[in-house]
Amino acid sequence: MIKIAFSVVALICSVSFAQVQQEIDSFGGNESLYNKAQALNPGIQTDVVQNRFIERTHHFELAPEIGGVFGGDSYNKSNNFGMNAYFHLSPNWAIGAKYNYYTNKLTPEGEATIARASQAAVQNPGNPAFLYPQVVFPKSEMMATVSWYPIVGKLSFGSWGVAHFDTYFLAGYGTIDLNTGSSSQAALGAGLGFWLTPHMTTRLEYRQQNYTAKYYDQNRGMSVGTASVQVGWLL
Numbered sequence: 001m002i003k004i005a006f007s008v009v010a011l012i013c014s015v016s017f018a019q020v021q022q023e024i025d026s027f028g029g030n031e032s033l034y035n036k037a038q039a040l041n042p043g044i045q046t047d048v049v050q051n052r053f054i055e056r057t058h059h060f061e062l063a064p065e066i067g068g069v070f071g072g073d074s075y076n077k078s079n080n081f082g083m084n085a086y087f088h089l090s091p092n093w094a095i096g097a098k099y100n101y102y103t104n105k106l107t108p109e110g111e112a113t114i115a116r117a118s119q120a121a122v123q124n125p126g127n128p129a130f131l132y133p134q135v136v137f138p139k140s141e142m143m144a145t146v147s148w149y150p151i152v153g154k155l156s157f158g159s160w161g162v163a164h165f166d167t168y169f170l171a172g173y174g175t176i177d178l179n180t181g182s183s184s185q186a187a188l189g190a191g192l193g194f195w196l197t198p199h200m201t202t203r204l205e206y207r208q209q210n211y212t213a214k215y216y217d218q219n220r221g222m223s224v225g226t227a228s229v230q231v232g233w234l235l
Contacts, residue, residue: 054164054195060235061086063203065100067228069138073213075110076137078102084230086147094147098172104137136180136213143174143187164195176211185211193232203230 062085069078082100089095106114113133120128152166172187189207196202205228213222 054198054201054234056088056234057090059088061088061094061201061232062235063201063230063232065098065205065228065230067100067205067226069102069224069226071224072138072222073136075107075113075133075135076104077107078104078138080138080141080226080228082141084145084232086232091152092149094149096145096147098141098143098145098174100141102138102140106135110135134180134216136178136215139177139179141174141176141185143172143185145170145172145187166193166195167191168193170205170207172207176209178213180214183211183213185209189226199234201232201234203228203232205230 062083064081064083066081067079069080072078080100080102082098084096084098086094086096110133117128117130117132120130121132123129147168147170149166149168152164155163155165168191170187170189170191172189174185175182176185187207187209189205191203191205193201193203207226207228208223209226210221210223212219
């Protein structure tokens, strides 16, 4: 009798444990547990958090970009704007192409140097004491990119809703067109994106770009940083 009783108790415990484990594992899809959890704190929009993440596998994305450049020629300040095209191979990987057009203006140091050279040319046109400096600036660039999205998730803003986000790293290689010639360039970067709708996302991106600039008597290696904002549309 004692062995039979122990066997019955063990069977009941194992069945109960299996049922509890099954309900816990299916919390997101179990309606009774979901209703209980929402009843405990109805102010939390639990139903929104359960939604699936943005499905972008095998989808194209177009993303206009505007950015500012840090570094480069000390006499020049550059900004750029352009377009990115991505093809998402999976939720974690994408390949793409980037094109940017640059706008340029002299820095305060550059303006002062040009003014000094102009004054020297007026005072002694044949042999000025101070020569005009060479200013090297970018005109446009094209680059192929590979992006890796290791972290994706959601941020809850209470009754305002839930924002889907992703962090990513990128590597790129291409060409940059300068006023003194073209050069190959390589880039590494990282970014943070927030999805505003299932089709629209914003990105904050920073990348470090390296290329060679040709001056009068030598080639100089340039390492510049670019901070950009992108607004993407998933097709």
